[in-house]
Amino acid sequence: MHFLDRFRQGELRLTRIEAFSDGVFAIVVTLLVLELKVPALKDHGSVSELAHALYELVPKFVSWLISFIIVCKFWLNHHHVLGLARHADYGMVWLNSIFLMGQAFIPFPTAMVGEYPANPLAVSAFGAMFALNTLLFLALQAYVVRRLIKPELAAAQDPHGILKGFIGPASYLVGAGLAWVSVHAAFIVYALTPLFYITPPQWRGTRK
Amino acid sequence: MHFLDRFRQGELRLTRIEAFSDGVFAIVVTLLVLELKVPALKDHGSVSELAHALYELVPKFVSWLISFIIVCKFWLNHHHVLGLARHADYGMVWLNSIFLMGQAFIPFPTAMVGEYPANPLAVSAFGAMFALNTLLFLALQAYVVRRLIKPELAAAQDPHGILKGFIGPASYLVGAGLAWVSVHAAFIVYALTPLFYITPPQWRGTRK
């Protein structure tokens, strides 16, 4: 038997893959807030000192907000793709695990860009990481659509669906490039990119 | 097709939304305790020094307790509202995600008020955050009741249900305002507010 064929074996229950994935998603979005550390004040009762310290946390708050929305978008798309599959095989489980590895990594670049919002490398890495995560997701989606799709849903697939999916990584990479010119422009691109994905695409609108 | 109509498409399984939400709720209540740091002692074996250090942790313990109860109350109400829905659409998923973002944020103001319990800004922000979270919940509830309610439950809805829900945010905001006069009064209002919600409202008493 060919080595790659072995990954196409096995029939795994989708429910546990969903439970494991939902756990990772839930922890990632919640861990993100741990980067928002309570500032140290000299005068514990001073309103102006606390207000000033909170103002300095604004970049961390913004990066937290962007990451939270993007992880929720990934969760929503993941939900959609797993709904297409009739069952799972080992290949899908590993693609899913590598995708989740990318999700679990998100708190690190989020914390880094929140700490150094004016550092082009930090801002660029933030976008490059989301581009990579979207590519990992597209690999999972392509595998499910080609090999594991429920027969009744196969016809409803947009043949250009995967192709359209590349708009996401391309947009994040544009932001990652812009970071070297203007970090503000990069943040705007990062915040706008998930907005293209918050509504279901036409071909998803068909009732299951 | 109208842009907003796109959010009304899609039919998502409630089970995964519940699993993701339950994960976030569970992590939020458990992370809250991470703010209770073991105090540093000069004499590791000294009972009196440890007792004194623990006494100074009382504000953190109280803020942990209030936040824990309030998150449990949100979980209970969330459980109730998702039980009303016949299925989910994209609009509901996004309202749910934004509501969970508010829940995931709770550890930060909780830690801040535990650190600076005498700072009016910290105490006021604690209440304002709960007011905002209740409003996010009411938006989710209103969306489900208007657009996704199971037909057999529609008649049992209290027409004033959403209106009554505004008592919560109003009460938290009263506490947030009181914080500028007396932080003790604010804490009492925060602790009492969830008590109005721990029993099911009349209209929920009807058997499903």
Place this chain on the structure above:
Amino acid sequence: MHFLDRFRQGELRLTRIEAFSDGVFAIVVTLLVLELKVPALKDHGSVSELAHALYELVPKFVSWLISFIIVCKFWLNHHHVLGLARHADYGMVWLNSIFLMGQAFIPFPTAMVGEYPANPLAVSAFGAMFALNTLLFLALQAYVVRRLIKPELAAAQDPHGILKGFIGPASYLVGAGLAWVSVHAAFIVYALTPLFYITPPQWRGTRK
């Protein structure tokens, strides 16, 4: 309607209560390990310095081990009690939430006793916390057995079951008292107590 009667209303799905509780249990056992901090070494490559530093972590490792086993025991008993209930009501949900609050608190005294294993107050608080947690569990169990038990299981209940449950808190309190005489004796009592509960009691052996 009587105030307390309102808690007896509502019919909540056990599945979400289980999902929320399992999330809290899973996070508590996993967070416990975060107290095992990597020691700071002067000579990064020194085997003897690292071995010495790891040896000093032994009290933290032991307290982690005891807490892990005890939380698993609570999870197992919780699993058993929820299996007795035919459905949930608001009273049960709140007793469950308060019980989970006790579970979520466990990392704090565990970290404290790991940091100050020779401090009688820290060792005593460790046991007192487990006594309190067992009492919270017994309250939940008593409520389920009296008000929500599946009719077919009611006859199989040991009438002395709740009474026997008090052996646990009593044993933990003996340990908490012993801590003031000998912390080693206290640790032995804490480690032995859950062993009384790892096998199912006779009346649980009946097939469901």
Place this chain on the structure above:
Amino acid sequence: MHFLDRFRQGELRLTRIEAFSDGVFAIVVTLLVLELKVPALKDHGSVSELAHALYELVPKFVSWLISFIIVCKFWLNHHHVLGLARHADYGMVWLNSIFLMGQAFIPFPTAMVGEYPANPLAVSAFGAMFALNTLLFLALQAYVVRRLIKPELAAAQDPHGILKGFIGPASYLVGAGLAWVSVHAAFIVYALTPLFYITPPQWRGTRK
């Protein structure tokens, strides 16, 4: 009744064991990233200083990657073994809990080896921990296969399955021994070992 027989009693639902286990797995893989701390920079905007600091994080990134893949492999094997069982008993629950204890411990040696990648003790402990975890898993697997297997799957079991499973711990122990000669050789063995397990064994290929 014999003491050990008591563990063979009870009939526990696999769904809650899976939910608890999936929670622990999900948290372990996500907590691993918390060791990747944002480096402290003197010049917040300096690209070269950040690039240099990130380069120094490479050992932490590599240890995170190896641990993530290995935990996913454990999750996959756990999924497989629980799918063999017709129900759970107390013995299985405790073997599962001890196995999860090993999983929850993984972040500690992972952080240690990421901090001191040139220290033979740290590198050796990393491998010894994975060897121990694999043995704990084999104990769970052996218990399920001997006592709880679904009758229709019993015939399909490879009689040498458990024996083959010992290749894993043996390989990790070889790595742990190699660490005292060359830490690089040890890392290569650790990274290669899970690759033997990423495809389903022949006897698992049979359709359920």
